[in-house]
Amino acid sequence: MNGPEQAFLDWLEAALESGDALAADTDVREHAIRRIRADLESSAGALTSATPGRHWAWALTRLDREEDCYSWAERLVASPSTRRDGVWMAVEAMRTWRAAPARLTPMLTGLLRDGRAGIRSAALQALAMSQSACRLAADDLATMLEELGPPAAIALGKAGDHRAVPHLVRLMLSGSDEPRLLQAFRAVARSGADAEEPVSAARRILAAHPSSSPPELPMRVLAAFGPAAAAAVPELLATIEGAENDTPDLAFHVLGQIGPAAAAAIPTLRRYPSQVVMFALLRTTVDRTIAERYLARLPDELRGGRSAAMLLTWLAEHGGLDDRQHRQVRSLFRAPGSRQVYSAAALWLHEGPAAAAELLDALPMYLTDDLYAPEVVRVFAMMGPHARPILGRLDEFATSRHRAPFNASTPEAEIYADETVLAAVLAARDRITALPEFSGHRPTPTTTRSR
Numbered sequence: 001m002n003g004p005e006q007a008f009l010d011w012l013e014a015a016l017e018s019g020d021a022l023a024a025d026t027d028v029r030e031h032a033i034r035r036i037r038a039d040l041e042s043s044a045g046a047l048t049s050a051t052p053g054r055h056w057a058w059a060l061t062r063l064d065r066e067e068d069c070y071s072w073a074e075r076l077v078a079s080p081s082t083r084r085d086g087v088w089m090a091v092e093a094m095r096t097w098r099a100a101p102a103r104l105t106p107m108l109t110g111l112l113r114d115g116r117a118g119i120r121s122a123a124l125q126a127l128a129m130s131q132s133a134c135r136l137a138a139d140d141l142a143t144m145l146e147e148l149g150p151p152a153a154i155a156l157g158k159a160g161d162h163r164a165v166p167h168l169v170r171l172m173l174s175g176s177d178e179p180r181l182l183q184a185f186r187a188v189a190r191s192g193a194d195a196e197e198p199v200s201a202a203r204r205i206l207a208a209h210p211s212s213s214p215p216e217l218p219m220r221v222l223a224a225f226g227p228a229a230a231a232a233v234p235e236l237l238a239t240i241e242g243a244e245n246d247t248p249d250l251a252f253h254v255l256g257q258i259g260p261a262a263a264a265a266i267p268t269l270r271r272y273p274s275q276v277v278m279f280a281l282l283r284t285t286v287d288r289t290i291a292e293r294y295l296a297r298l299p300d301e302l303r304g305g306r307s308a309a310m311l312l313t314w315l316a317e318h319g320g321l322d323d324r325q326h327r328q329v330r331s332l333f334r335a336p337g338s339r340q341v342y343s344a345a346a347l348w349l350h351e352g353p354a355a356a357a358e359l360l361d362a363l364p365m366y367l368t369d370d371l372y373a374p375e376v377v378r379v380f381a382m383m384g385p386h387a388r389p390i391l392g393r394l395d396e397f398a399t400s401r402h403r404a405p406f407n408a409s410t411p412e413a414e415i416y417a418d419e420t421v422l423a424a425v426l427a428a429r430d431r432i433t434a435l436p437e438f439s440g441h442r443p444t445p446t447t448t449r450s451r
Contacts, residue, residue, distance in 0.1 A: 054085065057092040066401065069093045070103050077107055087111065087122045094130050095411050097401055098422070101133035108133070109140040112148065124151050128180065129412045131187070131419050134159035150178055157184025160191030169201045172217055182217060183416075186224045195228035206235035210242045219250045223257040230261035237268055249276045256280035275307060282314065291315050292325075300324060301331045302339070308332065309342035316349035326350055333362075341372045344379045356386045364393050370406035370417035374424055381428035388432055398425050 060069040069089055076086030090108060093100040104126075111123035127133045127141075134141070134155045141148070141156040142163045153167035158180065168184055185198065202218035209215070222229040222236075232254075239251045253276060255262045255269065262284050269281050282290045291311040302308050312329050315321055321329065329350065332343035344363060347355050363379060366372035380387040380394070397404065404421060408414040 054088045057085075057089040060089070061092045061096040064402075066093070066097050066099070069096075070100070073104060074107055077111065083111065083114070083119050084122060087119070087126055091126045091129065091411075094126065094133065094415060096403060098403060098418070099401065101130045101136060105133045105136040109137045112140060112144055112152075120148065121151070124148060124155060128155040128158065130415050131158055135161075138163075150176065154178055154180045154184045157181075158187050160187040160193075162188060162191070162193045164188060165193050165197060169197050172198070172221065173201050173205070175215070182220050182224075185221045189221075189224040189226075189228075195225040199225060199229045199232055202229070203232050203235045206232065206239055210238050213243070213248075214239055216250065219254055223254045226257050227259050227261045229254070230258050233258065233262050233264055236262075237265055240268060240272075249274070252276045252280045256283040259283045260286060279307075279310075282311075286318070288315060288319060295325060295328060298328065300327045302328050305338050306342045309339060309346065312343065313346040313349070316346040321346070321350050333358075336362075338372070341366055341375050344376070345382060348379060348382055353386050356383060359383065360387065360390050364390060367393065367397060367421075368405060370404075370408050370414070370421070373404075373406075373417075373421045377421065377424040377428050381424075381431045384431055384434065387428075391429065391432060394425050394429050394432075398422060398429065 056072070057069065060072070070093060073086045073089035073093060076082040076089060078086075087108070090100070090104045093104060108123045108127050111119055114120050114123070127137050128151065138156060138159045138161045141152045141159075142161065145152050145156070145164075145167055150167075150171055153164050153171065157164035157168050164184060165188055168181065168188070171178060171181055172185075189195070189198075198221055202222050205218040206214050222232050236251045236255055240248045243251075252269065252272070252274070255265045256276075256279050260283075266281065266284055269277050269284065278290060278294060281287070291314060295308065295311055295315075298304070298308060308328065309332055312321065312325055312332070315325060316329075329343050329346045332339040333347050334340070340362060344359055348359060359379065363376045366376045377394075380390055403415065403418040406414050406417045406421075408417050
């Protein structure tokens with residue numbers, strides 16, 4: 001990048017970082033756009049990783065020039081010499097705008113047939129960042145699984161597409177360390193994929209490690225399939241019995257996820273006094289007294305976090321709370337943060353509409369937190385029409401052009417959180433507005449303005 005280009009980029013970055021200069025000064029903003037366009041025009045035939053394409057992708061997203069970013073991504077991709085820069089622009093657009101998957105997935109799927117492996121890989125990675133993009137690209141991915149290899153199978157799995165299952169199973173059996181593999185298994189499990197092949201493969205891996213700690217992936221896969229993984233109970237029991245120095249907490253957790261279908265494990269579980277086992281026993285026996293005894297040892301004013309809230313919510317769902325347990329729920333809900341969020345469902349289940357005003361006052365602040373937002377939206381859905389006062393906030397979230405500003409660990413995790421919470425918000429809104437007397441309209445989740 002030459003001196004004037006770098007000077008302009010430095011100025012642009014300083015203006016953006018210093019506050020609202022670009023937003024407040026239309027002339028400055030339009031000058032920035034003209035400069036970006038001119039630079040891209042002059043460089044469109046020779047962009048590389050060292051030239052303006054990547055920087056302008058960042059600049060256009062920061063300036064909220066959605067249509068410009070889409071248009072330039074498509075234009076850059078059209079030329080072999082600037083194709084990678086077009087993919088970079090697509091990645092930045094995916095991170096920034098909710099409409100980007102629908103707009104750019106056709107362009108990216110076209111690149112899966114590019115003659116250069118680096119371009120194919122870059123396009124596939126861009127698609128894999130978004131579950132929405134993976135769903136839109138599912139048919140293309142499915143027809144190219146053998147050619148594109150594990151990343152395509154994982155992207156297809158992230159879409160919840162059952163065609164990916166045999167390929168995911170082969171990856172697990174091969175000992176693959178692909179970082180998104182578990183996420184893909186969880187997605188196909190949620191979408192109702194047949195559990196037989198994944199469970200059989202996980203059992204084979206566990207059987208090969210009878211006296212040592214088994215690999216984590218097959219255990220997590222069994223947990224993802226829950227009751228459908230009941231056939232693996234003998235191997236899980238063998239893992240517990242074969243544990244030498246380490247407590248097999250993961251095996252206990254998997255048995256709990258299997259639930260009553262793991263009843264054969266109950267005698268073994270009773271030999272291990274730990275909190276993980278207590279939860280596993282609660283889920284396999286569905287015996288209230290397990291949770292009641294644990295909570296009875298705790299004070300009315302709870303200082304703990306999520307574990308106590310989970311137990312109280314389970315009791316509220318399975319027969320209700322007594323007066324002391326109700327006081328424990330109240331003590332948790334008074335404390336901001338995880339205790340308040342994870343006790344909210346129990347409070348609603350026990351008190352019902354009488355608690356609606358408090359819940360609607362306390363919970364909306366957590367909609368911008370990727371850890372808490374899913375649980376908060378779940379509570380709003382449970383409240384049904386009693387959550388109508390919050391519809392404005394939910395509509396504001398759902399109709400935003402931009403991704404939610406979640407502070408997740410990676411850009412891909414931020415996109416996943418936004419898409420997951422958006423789907424939950426739309427489902428909750430449908431539940432809240434389900435009664436006939438409501439005359440509002442379901443919002444359109446994403447809109448693209450011409451810029």
